[in-house]
Amino acid sequence: MLELSNEQIGAWVGSFLLPLFRIAAMLMFMPIIGTQLVSARVRLYLSLAICLAIMPTLPPMPVVDAINLQAFIWIAQEILIGVMLGFVLQLLFQVFAIAGQIVAMQMGLGFASMVDPANGISVPVIGQVFMILVTLLFLAMNAHLVVFEVLAESFFTLPVGGGFLVENYWEIANKLSWVLGAALLLVLPAVTALLVVNLAFGVMTRAAPQLNIFSIGFPLTLVLGLVIVWIGMADILAQYQVFATEALEFLREMARAS
Template identity: 35%
Template sequence: MGTTEALFDANRLLLQAQAYWWPFCRILAVLTLAPVFSHSAVSIRIRVLLALALTLALGGALPAPPTLEALSLAGILATLEQLAFGVMLGLALQLVFTVYSVIGETISTQMGMSMARYNDPQNGVSSSSVLYQVYYTMLVLMFFAIDGHLVLISVLYQSFIFWPIGAGIHFTGLTSTLQALSWALSAAVMVSLPLVFCMTLVLFGFGLLNRISPAMNLFALGFPIAILTGWIGIFLTLPNLAETYLLLTRQMLDNLNEVLRS
């Protein structure tokens, strides 16, 4: 070490910290919306610690960021850019879980089980339907069974390769994100269509009975039959849940690959 070299150079340390600051912003935004990690059971402190650990693990292998002052206007815009990228990426990764969220809400409404969230004396008003909580538990188990957390880290790393820091937000990425959201809604409709059709037939049959015999108490008879029919339909379609989940996940990753390479 030369005699004129400073032992502590704040400017040099600040420039080195900037190489980790912008990846940290993107990774934290992704973990805020990514499946499993965005659940309310994972506290904000755990997400911040996970984002910090991933930043330290991936920071040395990422492309060099542009030389910008963190507190300048360009640096603040770069930070907002990374947050926007992270939000878009997290939404894209969350789409498969969103599909089953729509499925759970749709089938619960047809079965009449959506009232359970308003009649829960133990937990109060629930934010999601009972059926989606069943689907969510199985999705979490399949997520870790297929090493979804490792796939998430790989997608994060590839995002810095194809969307480097300072590249800007392109119109193609925004349109692809909107198309991915429409794909999630259409996939939810296709998966839930058999059960919805069966429940519609059952409700239509009870409607005909009401026209034939108005004195019949259809609420006492139709409500249990609708729930029983719905659970039978779920039992028959449940063995295909893993295959459908893998198919939707593969399609989601293919769409995400096209967005990154665009």
């Protein structure tokens, strides 16, 4: 009959389950994999596979007593680190989601909403198009592999059982202002062009009040907005590279914080 001592069980729990909590927390919260499009069972299986793949390369883990309060503190710390890493990736995707919503409101497509299958909420169509585009670019440029590399490195820079600064979360909170600024920078040409169109309609209404500008202003603004978005797509790759590089560098800085 196989008998295991408390030390052996604690070593097994520390070497496998503690890293699993960090990996699973990040996969549950990060975009693409952490959305409703991927079932929780698939995410759990993927977490197990990643944990088994990187477990031989991880540094020595602390011995965990299953009925000790310290074990629950370490588990909570690993979950917080995983959520932190996943939330940093969410910032990159929300830049394009907010940018699409701003453009949709300016061109009159704010009422045209559809259910986002990833998050289960109603979003403007332009915002959903931008989200699909950034998802395809994220996967095509192998950014997900960079994320998994940073996740593996985090076990050396933020070891299990080590200290974790609360200032890391303050850095994420300060980064929220970057999301809005980046979204405005992304759609600034389109918003400026639509503003000029609206000002032109205002001048026409003032110059010729007998003309029913509102009857042609809405469809014309809608068509011009679609043309402006189509023209702006030519520069979307360069803008994505800038934002993705900054987001991934911030992710690596957060993983290296100590």
